[in-house]
Every structure is written in structure tokens, then in C-alpha cells.
Amino acid sequence: MVDNKSLPIGVFDSGVGGLTVAKEIMRNLPNEKIVYFADSARIPYGSKSKDTVLGFARQITNFLRTKEVKAIVIACNTASAFAFEELEKELDIPVVGVVLPGARAAARQTRNKKVGVIGTIGTVNSKLYARFIQNEDSEIEVYGKACPLFVPLVEESMATDSVTLTMAKRYLQPLMEMNIDTLVLGCTHYPLLKETIQSVVGENVSLVNPAYETVLVLKKVLEEQGLLSESKEKPFHEFYVSDAPESFNEAAKLILDLEIDNTKKINIESY
Amino acid sequence: MVDNKSLPIGVFDSGVGGLTVAKEIMRNLPNEKIVYFADSARIPYGSKSKDTVLGFARQITNFLRTKEVKAIVIACNTASAFAFEELEKELDIPVVGVVLPGARAAARQTRNKKVGVIGTIGTVNSKLYARFIQNEDSEIEVYGKACPLFVPLVEESMATDSVTLTMAKRYLQPLMEMNIDTLVLGCTHYPLLKETIQSVVGENVSLVNPAYETVLVLKKVLEEQGLLSESKEKPFHEFYVSDAPESFNEAAKLILDLEIDNTKKINIESY
Numbered sequence: 001m002v003d004n005k006s007l008p009i010g011v012f013d014s015g016v017g018g019l020t021v022a023k024e025i026m027r028n029l030p031n032e033k034i035v036y037f038a039d040s041a042r043i044p045y046g047s048k049s050k051d052t053v054l055g056f057a058r059q060i061t062n063f064l065r066t067k068e069v070k071a072i073v074i075a076c077n078t079a080s081a082f083a084f085e086e087l088e089k090e091l092d093i094p095v096v097g098v099v100l101p102g103a104r105a106a107a108r109q110t111r112n113k114k115v116g117v118i119g120t121i122g123t124v125n126s127k128l129y130a131r132f133i134q135n136e137d138s139e140i141e142v143y144g145k146a147c148p149l150f151v152p153l154v155e156e157s158m159a160t161d162s163v164t165l166t167m168a169k170r171y172l173q174p175l176m177e178m179n180i181d182t183l184v185l186g187c188t189h190y191p192l193l194k195e196t197i198q199s200v201v202g203e204n205v206s207l208v209n210p211a212y213e214t215v216l217v218l219k220k221v222l223e224e225q226g227l228l229s230e231s232k233e234k235p236f237h238e239f240y241v242s243d244a245p246e247s248f249n250e251a252a253k254l255i256l257d258l259e260i261d262n263t264k265k266i267n268i269e270s271y
Numbered sequence: 272m273v274d275n276k277s278l279p280i281g282v283f284d285s286g287v288g289g290l291t292v293a294k295e296i297m298r299n300l301p302n303e304k305i306v307y308f309a310d311s312a313r314i315p316y317g318s319k320s321k322d323t324v325l326g327f328a329r330q331i332t333n334f335l336r337t338k339e340v341k342a343i344v345i346a347c348n349t350a351s352a353f354a355f356e357e358l359e360k361e362l363d364i365p366v367v368g369v370v371l372p373g374a375r376a377a378a379r380q381t382r383n384k385k386v387g388v389i390g391t392i393g394t395v396n397s398k399l400y401a402r403f404i405q406n407e408d409s410e411i412e413v414y415g416k417a418c419p420l421f422v423p424l425v426e427e428s429m430a431t432d433s434v435t436l437t438m439a440k441r442y443l444q445p446l447m448e449m450n451i452d453t454l455v456l457g458c459t460h461y462p463l464l465k466e467t468i469q470s471v472v473g474e475n476v477s478l479v480n481p482a483y484e485t486v487l488v489l490k491k492v493l494e495e496q497g498l499l500s501e502s503k504e505k506p507f508h509e510f511y512v513s514d515a516p517e518s519f520n521e522a523a524k525l526i527l528d529l530e531i532d533n534t535k536k537i538n539i540e541s542y
Binding site: 040 | 437
């Protein structure tokens with residue numbers, strides 16, 4: 001009988017943003033092996049339709065299943081918003097998305113019951129954060145705001161640039177007018193803008209990073225299902241991409257502080 | 272025997288930018304029927320690798336061949352830079368890219384033999400504009416500058432916004448320091464930024480829009496090969512996309528000033 005506990009955890013995102021989630025897994029579950037997939041040939045997902053993103057997510061989970069993963073983490077808000085409920089139904093292993101854990105954390109943290117959610121067009125228009133937050137407490141008012149330039153600004157290494165500050169003020173002003181006290185960073189790129197965003201919203205607004213909350217949920221699910229790794233060895237993580245590995249490796253070094261040289265390119269369209 | 276003259280012209284881009292080329296075809300070759308494909312599920316191409324973009328371009332030409340096109344126009348600078356030479360060798364119908372016509376126009380227009388080229392990271396790093404411009408006149412100095420935020424700024428309808436002006440000044444300053452007198456708009460989105468770009472470089476720098484030049488080349492190629500349409504009827508153009516048709520139709524209305532309701536979504540990965 002296969003020892004499911006020693007199997008890896010599959011983690012995926014459209015790109016490198018989900019490495020912020022992988023990093024939290026490495027920190028909190030250091031014995032777990034990760035198989036990470038970045039869909040760099042088809043990035044970004046944020047402005048694409050539900051059908052398209054769901055199709056991509058199904059191909060990716062088919063690929064991850066070939067690596068015999070024991071659980072799947074959707075480390076991308078757009079893919080979680082569009083594919084979490086379907087994948088959870090379709091797969092016979094645990095699936096953890098970033099939206100539900102982020103929503104629960106926001107519902108716990110707000111004092112005045114006014115929560116802002118920023119993310120891609122897809123994530124914000126799906127209104128999934130609002131639904132999950134209001135499932136926790138129906139009195140909470142949720143205000144969404146898509147910030148489509150944030151991802152390209154992060155990718156251009158302009159996180160603390162004056163242009164990014166200008167855009168942050170524009171995007172966040174309508175949320176501040178609603179008197180929010182809690183703001184969900186509903187895109188895995190956004191924690192890299194934390195400093196700029198906090199300077200705009202001020203210290204009285206708490207920022208929720210779903211990556212951290214997601215790993216707490218993952219840990220609980222693995223515990224409940226008896227799937228936590230018992231290995232004492234340092235795991236050897238695997239990384240796969242759909243476009244050239246080089247730029248992924250550079251970004252991974254920055255986010256994970258890890259030298260990676262085993263990234264493999266695969267043809268994701270064949271899954 | 273099939274009358275090749277009455278067959279359509281296949282035109283493709285990663286998105287709606289190539290419609291600026293389609294518009295020039297409609298204006299200059301009003302009897303030609305167009306089959307347009309926008310790869311909206313995998314947009315953008317600009318920061319992806321040559322292998323990936325070439326693979327996408329091959330799938331798209333396979334699809335366009337099923338529509339019995341008599342010629343193919345690569346209405347995307349990145350795809351032209353990465354796939355034009357290969358597709359020209361592989362296909363037995365004429366292939367026209369936007370880079371060569373744009374390069375020739377720039378070589379004709381410059382007086383001081385200093386030309387700037389702006390485009391995506393892929394187009395600029397390919398140095399294909401420089402090669403083609405210097406094939407025309409080896410004394411011309413070519414200065415490239417990638418402007419990765421221009422496409423998202425156009426897509427956010429911020430063409431004349433102060434943030435776009437700020438970014439244009441930053442991107443174009445190094446080219447102005449080289450004393451260029453001609454600037455190639457080496458991405459099909461950039462003609463939509465013409466006003467902002469011209470205000471930064473001043474009236475003494477001429478802007479080259481490869482879309483216009485491309486259609487002159489297309490016309491010449493069709494003439495030479497006896498492929499110009501002799502139809503007197505208004506052609507009924509066809510539009511295909513790889514993601515949801517709705518947002519394409521909206522953009523098409525703006526760029527082409529045409530109400531389109533026959534856009535079909537296809538599964539491009541199966542070609």
C-alpha cells in the first residue's frame with residue numbers, strides 16, 4: 001500500500017505570485033514536499049473568462065495528478081474564484097483555495113464590519129470573497145475594487161515607485177470613502193505591494209494576506225485526513241513551468257530566497 | 272479549380288491590437304474578406320519566450336488554414352519577430368509580418384540615420400527591427416526600448432492619462448538623448464498612444480506605424496501573385512477568439528467602428 005503521507009502537495013498559480021504561498025508552506029510545514037506549477041505561457045489569468053481559467057485549472061490538476069500529489073493548493077485568487085468549487089467536486093483529494101481562508105480571516109479581523117477586497121477583474125467580479133465573508137457574518141459589508149495595473153507594476157519591479165503610489169491612491173480612495181477597517185490583498189502579487197498599500201490606507205486598516213491563512217487551512221486539512229508528512233528528511237521540491245524556466249528561476253530566487261536549477265518546462269496543453 | 276482570388280486573408284494577433292492592421296486592410300483593400308483570430312486566452316505574447324510564441328503562431332496558422340486563407344498577416348510585432356521567418360519557410364502561401372514593412376519605412380524616413388524602436392520585451396530583445404533596418408542601410412543606428420507598461424495602460428483605457436505621460440517620458444527619454452529623428456511604434460497597441468508619445472518626443476520626430484506599411488506590402492504581394500480579390504460584393508469578415516467573445520466585440524467596435532456579433536470562440540490548443 002502506498003504511504004499517502006509521503007506524497008507531495010501540488011501547488012499552482014498563473015506565475016510566480018503563488019510562490020508566496022509555497023513559501024508559507026515551506027515555513028509552516030517544512031517536511032512537506034511541494035510540486036509547483038507556474039502557467040507562464042498563459043499568464044495572466046486576471047482578465048480572462050471563467051470558462052478559460054477553469055479549463056486551464058483542469059489541465060494543471062491533470063498534470064499534478066501525474067505527480068501523485070496528495071492535495072492541491074490553488075495559489076492564485078482568480079483560479080480559486082473560478083475553479084475552486086468545481087475542482088473540489090471533481091477531485092478525490094483535498095483541494096485548498098486562497099479565497100475561503102482569506103475571507104474567513106477578514107471576517108474575524110474587521111471591527112466595524114466594513115471590508116475592502118482588491119484583486120484582478122476576474123476575482124473582484126466573481127464576488128466570491130463577498131459571498132464567503134458574508135457566509136461568516138451576513139452583516140459585514142464588502143467593497144470590491146479591481147486593480148488591473150498592480151500585477152504589471154509588480155512584474156516591472158516598480159513596487160515602491162511613485163507611479164505605483166499614484167495608482168494605489170486612485171484604486172484605494174473609493175474603499176477608504178466606505179470607511180473600511182480591513183483590506184484583503186486578493187491577488188498573490190499584492191503582498192509585494194504591502195508597503196505602498198499600507199502607506200495609502202494608513203495604519204488603522206489591517207491588511208489580510210490570504211497566503212498565510214491558506215497554509216493554516218492546508219495544515220488542518222492534512223491533519224484531519226491523516227496526510228501530514230512524517231518524513232524527517234529535507235524535501236526536494238519540484239518546479240514546472242509552461243514557458244521558459246530562466247525567468248521563473250530568477251523570480252523564485254527573489255521570493256523564496258532559494259537557488260532553483262531543476263525547473264522543467266512542460267507542454268500543459270497536452271494534459 | 273478553386274478561384275484563389277476569392278479566398279480570405281488570415282490575420283492574427285494576441286488580442287485586439289491587430290485590428291489596427293485589419294482596419295488598414297479594410298480601408299486599402301475593401302474587397303478582401305478577412306478571417307481574424309485573437310488569442311485572447313493566452314494574451315499577452317510580449318514577455319513570453321520565442322519557443323512559446325512560435326508554438327502559438329503555428330497553432331493559429333493551422334487554424335487559419337482550415338478557413339482556406341490565401342495569405343497570412345501576422346498582425347503582432349512579437350509574433351512577427353519570433354515566428355515570421357519560420358512560418359514563411361513552412362507555409363506555401365504568402366506570409367506578411369509587421370516588422371519588415373515597419374523597418375523599411377523607418378529606413379526611408381530617417382534623415383539623421385538615428386532610429387528608435389519601442390515595443391514589447393520580446394520584440395525589442397529580438398533585435399529584428401535593427402537587423403531589417405540595417406539591411407536597408409547599414410549606417411543607420413537603431414536604439415530599442417521595451418515599454419512593458421504601455422499595453423496594460425492602453426487596455427485600461429488610460430491612453431491620455433497623466434500616469435501614461437509619466438511612463439512615456441521615462442521610456443522615451445533615453446531614446447531622445449540619442450537624438451533619434453524617427454520612432455517605430457513596434458507594437459500594434461502603440462498607435463493608440465500616438466498623441467501622448469508625440470507630445471513627449473516633439474514634432475521633429477516622425478512616428479512610424481507599421482500597420483499602414485504592412486498593408487501596402489500585403490497589397491503588392493497579392494498583386495504579384497495574382498491573388499487580389501475581384502469581388503464587387505462587400506465582404507463578410509469572420510472573427511475568432513480563444514477566450515470569451517464579448518470583450519473582443521467591445522474593443523472591435525471602438526477600433527473598427529463596426530458592430531460585430533459573429534465572433535466565435537474556438538479551442539486553439541487543439542490545432
